[in-house]
Amino acid sequence: MTRIALTGAAILTGGALLHDHALVMAEGRIEAVIPVEKLDADLVIEPLDGGTLVPGFIDTQVNGGGGVLFNDSPTVDGLATIAEAHRRFGTTAFLPTLISDDLQVVAAAIAAVDAAIEAGVPGIAGIHIEGPFLNTGKKGIHNAAKFRVLDEEALALLGSLKHGRTLVTLAPENAPPGAIRALVEGGVIVAAGHSLASYEAMERAVDEGLSAVTHLYNAMTGLESRAPGVVGAALDHGLTSGIIVDGHHVHPAALRVAYKALGPERLMLVTDAMPTTGWDQEHFLLGETEIFARDGTLRGGDGTLAGSALDMAGAVRNAVGMMGVGLAEASIMASRTPARLLGMETQRGTIAAGYAADLVHLDDALEAQKVWIAGGAA
DSSP states (O other), X not given: XXXXXXXXXXXXXXXXXXSSEEEEEETTEEEEEEEGGGOOTTSEEEEOOSSXXXXXXXXXXXXXXXXXXXXXXXXXXXXXXHHHHXXXXXXXXXXXXXXXXXXXXXXXXXXXXXXHHHTTOTTBOEEXXXXXXXXXXXXXXXXXXXXXXXXXXXXXHXXXXXXXXXXXXXXXXXXXXXXXXXXXXXXXXXEEOSBOOOHHHHHHHHHHTOOEESSTTTTBOOOOSSOOHHHHHHHHHTOEEEEEXXXXXXXXXXXXXXXXXXXXXXXXXXXXXXXXXXXXXXXXXETTEEEEEETTEEEXXXXXXXXXXXXXXXXXXXXXXHHOOOHHHHHIIIIIHHHHHTTOTTTSSSOSTTSBOOEEEEOTTOOEEEEEETTEEO
């Protein structure tokens, strides 16, 4: 058994930044974090040049990367390309995200995720099915022609993934009574998004087990004095809320308000990334809509935001810069909080003995320098 010790970088563990310590890993897991002077002679030393070791990032909303859109390539090869594109930016686990589509495409996507996990494609943690059970009034870039009712056929399909976790984003006001409860009882994590739900409709959904919100503030009813809406329900009930910190989707002041209300344990960094992440092209097709990269955003011809050009290392940097939080808090939002949402908090998202050796080495500018998944350099 080869035991490797990473030295030379600060280590973020338990909210504390340790210096002059080493991270020891073996057989894909973290064995210990110990002072450098206590290292065993039989360890293989891997020196790092400054910077900080943080837990690997977990992204619950990845539409594509490396030139591939999951909707267009719901295959093992497509998933492998997306995973590789995001790994270089520190993402060690993610949910490939299917945008609203026909049920046969949903079925193909679920089958592809199962096959990819069985094949050992690094980083695939399950699937995020965003739609087609959404509200046309908040469709965003989604194709409303694909929207449909959440019926028995759809419920059965949504709960059919054999490996990993399933996250479903829906408009709760359109879900039949009992549908959210049925999904949750079947092991599905349910989030509100692309929704015109009232606060009262959100409360009913929470009572049925809805526990999350997809891209907080965007494509949902906002917080008003007499109509708290989806945003008010998320902040009031402490729902785990994904948020896109790219400087375009959400104003920095709104980011800070969400952080103050939810804290790092309930606010979760996501990318909502499209094929341009890890790809050198500046336009692609989303269905029949051409999407263009413009000033750090992705937009359709009418100016509608279409996901983001973000990666997780960039989201962490932006959280530090725009939200005024420290690296420890940004790391929680990028790793531990999504791990908890996915029920992986005892295995991933933290640097501690026994956890998966999913790690990112950040330099002083918070750029990803090296990434490990289960102890293997990615």
